[in-house]
Amino acid sequence: MFIEVEALEKTFTIRKRAGLLRREKREVRAVDGISFGIGKGEMVGYIGPNGAGKSTTIKMLTGILTPSGGRLRVAGIDPSRDRTRLAHRIGVVFGQRTTLWWDLPLRDSYALVHRMYRIPDTRFAENLARCVDLLDLGELLDVPVRQLSLGQRMRGDIAAALLHDPDVLYLDEPTIGLDVVSKAKVREFLRELNATRGTTVLLTTHDLTDIEQLCSRVMVIDHGRLMYDGGLAGLHEAGESERSLVVDLARETAPIEVPGARFVRAEGPRQWLALPASASAAPVVAAVAAAYPLVDLSVREPDIESVIAKMYGGTGGTPRAAGESVR
Ligand SMILES: Nc1ncnc2c1ncn2[C@@H]1O[C@H](COP(=O)(O)OP(=O)(O)OP(=O)(O)O)[C@@H](O)[C@H]1O
Ligand SMILES: [Mg+2]
Numbered sequence: 001m002f003i004e005v006e007a008l009e010k011t012f013t014i015r016k017r018a019g020l021l022r023r024e025k026r027e028v029r030a031v032d033g034i035s036f037g038i039g040k041g042e043m044v045g046y047i048g049p050n051g052a053g054k055s056t057t058i059k060m061l062t063g064i065l066t067p068s069g070g071r072l073r074v075a076g077i078d079p080s081r082d083r084t085r086l087a088h089r090i091g092v093v094f095g096q097r098t099t100l101w102w103d104l105p106l107r108d109s110y111a112l113v114h115r116m117y118r119i120p121d122t123r124f125a126e127n128l129a130r131c132v133d134l135l136d137l138g139e140l141l142d143v144p145v146r147q148l149s150l151g152q153r154m155r156g157d158i159a160a161a162l163l164h165d166p167d168v169l170y171l172d173e174p175t176i177g178l179d180v181v182s183k184a185k186v187r188e189f190l191r192e193l194n195a196t197r198g199t200t201v202l203l204t205t206h207d208l209t210d211i212e213q214l215c216s217r218v219m220v221i222d223h224g225r226l227m228y229d230g231g232l233a234g235l236h237e238a239g240e241s242e243r244s245l246v247v248d249l250a251r252e253t254a255p256i257e258v259p260g261a262r263f264v265r266a267e268g269p270r271q272w273l274a275l276p277a278s279a280s281a282a283p284v285v286a287a288v289a290a291a292y293p294l295v296d297l298s299v300r301e302p303d304i305e306s307v308i309a310k311m312y313g314g315t316g317g318t319p320r321a322a323g324e325s326v327r
Helices: 054-062 083-087 106-116 121-134 150-162 180-197 208-214 232-238 282-291 304-314
Strands: 003-017 023-038 043-047 069-074 090-094 168-172 200-204 217-222 225-231 242-249 262-267 270-276 294-300
Touching: 003 054, 023 054, 023 069, 023 225, 043 054, 043 208, 054 069, 054 090, 054 168, 054 200, 090 150, 106 150, 121 150, 121 180, 150 168, 150 180, 168 180, 180 200, 180 208, 200 208, 217 232, 217 304, 225 232, 232 304, 242 282, 270 282, 282 294
Parallel strands: 043 200, 043 217, 090 168, 168 200
Antiparallel strands: 003 023, 003 069, 217 225, 242 270, 242 294, 262 270
């Protein structure tokens, strides 16, 4: 496995003021015993509600934070022990803050990255040209970072993270605040990067379309624990998601009763039924057609958003108190 995580833990100690003189210590188990492995070239989504522990995990994977317990290897390297060596193998994009130099034009930031990572000149030139082309950065190279829009800055950040040919790219909310067109561009770029370079990608996002379009595997984390690790299809099963069947009848009837489906509601001659997403709709459709004056019918697939919401709900996973949120 390219990334190995075993029983990983991170506990923060927060000192809270409790009254005038007293200070209380409180522990937050941000990551509470997580294990997973990621193979080379995989593209994995890492999702969960606010405060679940996603960013904390990523910070440990980059060596920014030292784990409180467990074992961690990225490309065979222990991130917190050998952060500098690891830096040559990984690229990181934090959507919430830039790694670029605020007052410098993009071009100069990239020149600094060139020197910091000692990237061979031809390699650097090739990678830069490729990023500029695919991320549409041509017009922006001479603009100081502080003058860039959020979407432009994000594309600039993604390029900066890739100039040294990292084997793995961590993206912590790379599409936050981007418009639809910019999001599509970023996704397209990541797909291309993964396909042509075999770059391993770990992607944290609250935009589930990112996951649906990019990741065949998704890990769901809540309260520092891994709740699900598997394919998107399996996530629907785990979340007990349901497809809905919209049935148009020739006239109003009593609520439809057929095996394998549940009546949800009716509006005149139109009725809504629900059936498990994992089951086939065919027998239900046949049963409705046989017993009711069926005119038209359509099936609506469950959206991943409601599935996740259900999962969070099922585990009692509410976002933590806002006062505890420290990024
Ligand atoms: N430096 C820190 N000191 C104290 N507590 C922290 C620190 N960093 C994170 N936490 C706490 O750890 C928990 C997990 O935070 P984390 O940033 O990993 O969540 P997240 O899943 O990335 O959430 P979001 O979706 O809001 O970005 C939260 O309760 C947070 O308040
Ligand atoms: Mg976060």
